[in-house]
Amino acid sequence: MSSPSVVSRLARTEAPTRPPGRTGGLAALLGLFGFLVSVAGSWQPSFWGDEAASVMSAERSIPGLFALLGNVDAVHGAYYLVLHVWIDLFGSSELSTRALSALAVGVATAGTFALARTLISTRVGVIAALVFAVLPRVTYMGAEARSTAIATAVAVWLTVLLVRLLRDRDLDAGTRFALWGGYSLLLAAGIYFFLYVLLLVPVLGLAVLLLTPNAGARMASLRAWVLATAAGLALAAPVMLASIEQRDQIAFIGRRPPIAVLTAAVYQWFGNTSLAILAWGLVLVAVVLVFAGLVVTGRGRFAVPMVESAGPNTRAALAVMLAWMILPSAALLIGTQLITPMYSLRYLSVCTPAAAIAIAVGIACLRPRWTQAAALVLIAALALPSYLDQRSEFGKNYGADLRQAAEVVRAGAQPGDAVVFDESVRPSRKPRLALHVYPDAFAGLNDVTLGRSFDSTDALWDVTLPLADVTDRLTGTDRVWVLQYEGSGENRRGDDIRSLQQLGFTVTSSTLLNRTLIIEMAR
Structure with a gap:
């Protein structure tokens, strides 16, 4: 004999309202x-x-x-x-x-x-x-x-x-x-x-x-x-x-x-x-x-x-x-x-x-019944690769590396050094964000292109100036850290490097992370 339908069988067993239970x-x-x-x-x-x-x-x-x-x-x-x-x-x-x-x-x-x-x-x-x-x-x-x-x-x-x-x-x-x-x-x-x-x-x-x-x-x-x-x-x-x-x-x-x-x-x-x-x-x-x-x-x-x-x-x-x-x-x-x-x-x-x-x-x-437990285990197993990827070192936004960039600067920079950020990409990808979410790594550095800090405006981000317009801010500075977003416009990136080279700076080292390039330049 075949079993009754799901809905009709269950309809006979359900009370009009379910007791809340503990x-x-x-x-x-x-x-x-x-x-x-x-x-x-x-x-x-x-x-x-x-x-x-x-x-x-x-x-x-x-x-x-x-x-x-x-x-x-x-x-x-x-x-x-x-x-x-x-x-x-x-x-x-x-x-x-x-x-x-x-x-x-x-x-x-x-x-x-x-x-x-x-x-x-x-x-x-x-x-x-x-x-x-x-x-x-x-x-x-x-x-x-x-x-x-x-x-x-x-x-x-x-x-x-x-x-x-x-x-x-x-x-x-x-x-x-x-x-x-x-x-x-x-x-x-x-x-x-x-x-x-x-x-x-x-x-x-x-x-x-x-x-x-x-x-x-x-x-x-x-x-x-x-x-x-x-x-x-x-x-x-x-x-x-x-x-x-x-x-x-x-x-x-x-x-x-x-x-x-x-x-x-x-x-x-x-x-x-x-x-x-x-x-x-x-x-x-x-x-x-x-x-x-x-x-x-x-x-x-x-x-x-x-x-x-x-x-x-x-x-x-x-x-x-x-x-x-x-x-x-x-x-x-x-x-x-x-x-x-x-x-x-x-x-x-x-x-x-x-x-x-x-x-x-x-x-x-x-x-x-054991297939229910098996299904749950299989769901967890299939979700695991995504879970581990989300919690990897570069697990956010296809490889954000703001913290890693800040750590490179922290390890090499000295108070009085200058820092220049790539401003050629959309705000959510700017290396400058590392300055605000990992501020300790940039303590004592000269943010050369800063016009107005974000928290003194009614906008989300800092107001910045072109490096070529503020080169006088580098007077007395012997080392500059340049943080660039890989994949950004080559012309703008080249402009910053050329401006620094015209002031007598040369590249002494570079570190490529997941999508941020940190360039150290010295006179």
Whole structure:
């Protein structure tokens, strides 16, 4: 006799509402696991340009930071303020600043468990949290001094709160009103930390329609959600308006080659082709079994029984996760083609909880049980090369080497020496950034081409002058350290060297790192 369908079998076993259970300790343990995975080795790669922008902005005075945000980077303002306080407490090293993101990943890991457990089952929740913690996109953002990890944590807990409001019919009116107010605040906070949390609003609306268990309460829930969302958007209006005024900030995306859909499918969350094939295969397993209701019979015919404690809401839950994965990605890819450049692989980090839950549903379908553990081990094994690469010496931004360049200068320079930086590349790649994120290495050196320091302006970067215009600043200087970005314009680089040679300097040594060339010149 063949087995009953997945959905019908589980529908008979699921209670109308799932008792909360004592899973706080398990959530905390999984959160700790997520934190440890992300923080391990996070101090090894050098800072790169975007992280330098974070650190330099956060180290400004509060009035200076607000002056900056009025001109540029308003969309990162909330993160810069949090990082400002964090740096005051713990310093500005790679470990310190990235630990804030790793902590956010731990919070998001616990939230992924809580969401999957509430919607489907504890087993799926545990699997989802473990998958989430090792996904390459997660381990990347958990070791980077940027806002995406915090935004992801906010997004997943925002969804947990929404599900509670939809599912818990025992809340009194005052508590329900307070929780909807909290939902508005959390939505606004997510947008302040990362503007593209806005892309989740349609997904959350779909969740209201699909996850409200009582059809009679659906319209009431929808009305409450619309009002709470409107309030959240109103609170976030300042940053949304500022993003329109400062939209030229992401114009650089238009200078990059367009991202193909298949490329996004691999690198958006999964980091390498092998892991992407496995992950999408498990998502397909989940879709087929949940929506088609297939099972495996005892004689080995095609099917796989769904997770025990899931029930008729599994379809709705998986539909929401798929929408969370697909709709924001599609919006950015289509918008980039039709409106203006707006897509970057990192921008969809806020969708990783949904990807982890969809994968977890697929894993939980596997039989016999040992194959579930095998799938988790295989995911971790396939993610390992990406993880190790992210934590290598040159693991950021295709080989950032600001720290290594600073160490070369520290080892050779003496107080009174001059330093000249290549200014011919875009700001996020300028060797000059090493001066600000590793300042001890440049203590006592003469920054010859500095016009105004960044923290005395309302812009992100230093104002500099052409070397040819300030050669008088080298009077009395016998040695100069020139830091050049490999691949920058030969004409500009040649101009700096020629200007120094005309003053009587000659090359005495050079050190080529991953992408920075350090040239020592003496009279």
